[in-house]
Amino acid sequence: MSSRCLASLLIFGVAALTLSACDREERHSRSKPVGETVPAGESPDTIWPGGSVPAALDPRAKLYDNNAPAISQGQQLYMQMNCVGCHFHGGGGMGPPLMDDEWRYGGRIDQIAASIAEGRPNGMPAWRDKLTDDQIWKLAAYVRTMSGQPSKDAVGSRAEGMSTTTPATLAPREPAHSSDTAGQ
Amino acid sequence: MIVRPRAAVLALPFLTGACSYQHYQSIYGNAAAETQQFNTLFIIFLAVCAVMYAAVIAFLIAGIGRRRRSTQANVVEDGRHHESDPAMHVGLRAWAAVVGVGLVGLAIASFFADRSMASAAANEKLSIDLTGNQWWWDVQYNSADASKTLRTANELYLPVGVPVRINLHSNDVIHSFWVPSLAGKQDLIPGRDSDITIVPKKSGIYRGQCAEYCGTQHAHMALVVNVVSYADFIKWWDHQLQPAPAPAAPLTQAGYKYVTTGPCSACHTIGGTPAGGTVGPDLTHLASRRSIAAGTMPMGEGNLYGWVEDPQSVKPGNHMPTIGLEPAQLHAVVAYLETLK
Numbered sequence: 001m002s003s004r005c006l007a008s009l010l011i012f013g014v015a016a017l018t019l020s021a022c023d024r025e026e027r028h029s030r031s032k033p034v035g036e037t038v039p040a041g042e043s044p045d046t047i048w049p050g051g052s053v054p055a056a057l058d059p060r061a062k063l064y065d066n067n068a069p070a071i072s073q074g075q076q077l078y079m080q081m082n083c084v085g086c087h088f089h090g091g092g093g094m095g096p097p098l099m100d101d102e103w104r105y106g107g108r109i110d111q112i113a114a115s116i117a118e119g120r121p122n123g124m125p126a127w128r129d130k131l132t133d134d135q136i137w138k139l140a141a142y143v144r145t146m147s148g149q150p151s152k153d154a155v156g157s158r159a160e161g162m163s164t165t166t167p168a169t170l171a172p173r174e175p176a177h178s179s180d181t182a183g184q
Numbered sequence: 185m186i187v188r189p190r191a192a193v194l195a196l197p198f199l200t201g202a203c204s205y206q207h208y209q210s211i212y213g214n215a216a217a218e219t220q221q222f223n224t225l226f227i228i229f230l231a232v233c234a235v236m237y238a239a240v241i242a243f244l245i246a247g248i249g250r251r252r253r254s255t256q257a258n259v260v261e262d263g264r265h266h267e268s269d270p271a272m273h274v275g276l277r278a279w280a281a282v283v284g285v286g287l288v289g290l291a292i293a294s295f296f297a298d299r300s301m302a303s304a305a306a307n308e309k310l311s312i313d314l315t316g317n318q319w320w321w322d323v324q325y326n327s328a329d330a331s332k333t334l335r336t337a338n339e340l341y342l343p344v345g346v347p348v349r350i351n352l353h354s355n356d357v358i359h360s361f362w363v364p365s366l367a368g369k370q371d372l373i374p375g376r377d378s379d380i381t382i383v384p385k386k387s388g389i390y391r392g393q394c395a396e397y398c399g400t401q402h403a404h405m406a407l408v409v410n411v412v413s414y415a416d417f418i419k420w421w422d423h424q425l426q427p428a429p430a431p432a433a434p435l436t437q438a439g440y441k442y443v444t445t446g447p448c449s450a451c452h453t454i455g456g457t458p459a460g461g462t463v464g465p466d467l468t469h470l471a472s473r474r475s476i477a478a479g480t481m482p483m484g485e486g487n488l489y490g491w492v493e494d495p496q497s498v499k500p501g502n503h504m505p506t507i508g509l510e511p512a513q514l515h516a517v518v519a520y521l522e523t524l525k
Contacts, residue, residue, distance in 0.1 A: 076503075080451070080463040081450065129445070129446055129447065130446075130447050130449070130450040131447060131450060132505040132506070132508075134505055135505055
């Protein structure tokens with residue numbers, strides 16, 4: 001075997017090992033054990049007085065953020081649960097837009113999950129008893145793709161239906177307000 | 185010892201043919217006009233091709249056995265082989281004629297089979313919309329009278345002798361409609377309409393199956409087709425149009441309350457109740473169906489318990505989430521679902 005052939009095999013092997021280390025496809029078909037409610041039962045704060053420390057990110061966030069199956073299933077739920085009816089495909093209509101950098105109740109994944117679970121004033125219904133925790137987290141993971149927050153290798157490259165917006169893989173990452181995200 | 189695997193291979197076609205239990209799901213089934221035509225066409229093709237194959241093999245054997253004549257050693261190289269032998273000349277013409285007649289015969293047989301299937305499609309008497317989902321079938325019976333339009337799931341009822349047009353759609357990926365005893369296959373392609381026409385000829389229960397790999401639970405995407413008399417069909421339709429009965433017992437009332445206000449109603453419709461989700465199968469007459477979860481399990485109390493409590497252990501990856509009902513809620517929900525006859 002020539003050294004060139006050997007080198008290409010080596011590169012291929014290293015690439016295969018590197019790719020297998022990616023966890024963008026991590027699946028968990030069953031939701032978390034019963035009793036573990038979505039975002040810990042209370043809203044994470046969105047405003048912190050000067051100097052105080054914001055609440056830590058919910059540990060479950062890393063199961064859903066940057067997770068391709070979770071994001072694509074969240075995308076299906078976004079259509080099925082008619083989020084489109086008010087928020088459109090992120091552009092907003094009756095409800096606020098989800099593709100910009102403005103977050104009234106926080107743009108962190110656990111804050112978005114809390115907003116979906118609890119509902120918010122002026123029209124956003126509470127979904128806690130209609131969707132499971134797992135589904136709410138998946139929806140939150142998808143909502144973050146509209147402002148380009150997750151990494152580009154995890155988001156879906158095409159919409160489920162006809163789309164007039166920029167594909168999620170090309171969407172620019174919107175800088176979120178520092179007071180909302182507190183460095184997250 | 186050496187013979188045994190060979191015998192097993194020879195027996196395989198017969199064994200797979202025997203798999204068809206009373207033509208429940210059989211590729212040799214002939215319960216509809218379409219499969220009858222296909223089977224006839226298949227036999228004609230098989231007979232013509234078998235005769236031609238036997239003739240070719242016979243000529244080959246004769247050619248191998250024939251002794252070369254020394255005086256004609258070079259006629260092949262000259263390219264004047266046929267001229268040197270008048271019998272060969274006639275034989276080649278006859279052979280070409282046989283091939284021509286055989287092919288024309290096959291084309292005619294295929295044309296008539298096609299034409300009779302197309303005429304069935306033009307005479308449709310019943311229109312059904314069948315939508316493929318991961319991993320279940322959404323069924324809608326259409327009627328000129330909008331109040332008679334009927335939605336159900338994973339089960340088709342068809343009247344004997346009536347041409348039925350099934351319009352095929354898909355909500356997610358490519359599926360394929362295949363009821364071996366009746367018709368198919370025909371693909372269901374997202375964003376594109378396709379259809380298939382069936383004229384059922386024999387009453388009975390037939391099993392269909394998605395025939396295009398569509399994801400992790402592709403194997404659990406079955407469709408039950410009941411072919412019944414026209415009177416029974418109308419009776420079934422009228423029954424399915426009825427809304428779900430109001431729950432009477434305290435247990436079923438508790439189940440009704442949970443199902444119509446809890447997470448179930450976000451995805452499922454139950455006619456006559458506030459539950460109006462369109463994401464999952466219609467449950468209005470769930471307990472009247474033969475199976476749960478698109479043929480995954482037979483309908484029954486124990487299986488309903490298992491399915492409602494943890495669908496992800498029965499059919500991992502399906503889109504019904506494990507909600508984690510408390511025992512009291514589970515008893516109530518299953519008791520209520522069992523009233524949906």
